[in-house]
Amino acid sequence: MGRLFQVTLDGKIYSCRHCKAHLALSDDIVSKAFQCKHGKAYLFSKVVNVTVGAKEDRLMMTGLHTVADIYCVKCGSIVGWTYETAHDRSQKYKEGKSVLERFKLDGPDGSNYYWVSHEAHIGGSDQDDV
Structure with missing residues (x-):
């Protein structure tokens, strides 16, 4: 396996x-x-610093989207997903953008989100039906 190169960001x-x-x-x-x-x-x-998994169609709260899971390039943890195609015209703004799950992140102020919300299935912009 080759050498792992990572992008280092400045800022928050x-x-x-x-x-x-x-x-x-x-x-x-x-x-x-x-x-x-x-x-x-x-x-x-x-x-x-992410790798992109296989594309798949998922029915989310805002409709059908073609998405791919994204993984941390260093440790391989799934950290979210990226939108390849939005099948609804009103959702086209998501194409080419990525979602990162908060509980899998450390925030810019040093905060972490290790807890899992009990409100996760109540609603929101997008949610997997899995």
Whole structure:
């Protein structure tokens, strides 16, 4: 296996809670109104140090989307998903953007989100039906 190269970010950084690899900048948050099966999640315009899994169609609260899970390049933990295609015209703004699950991140202020919200299945912008 080859050498692992990682991007180092400057500023307010969100990082992998397991290995502390940099994943995104606070300035790249598009929305904090997302939900996943483990609680809150953030939509980012740009993420780094991730690998992309296989594409699949998922029926989410906002309709059908073609998405791919994203994994931390350093430790391999799943950290969220990326939107490949939004099948509803009103959701096209998500294409090419990625969602990072809060409980899998360390925040820019050093906070972590290890707890799992009991409100995770009540609603929100997007949620897996799995």
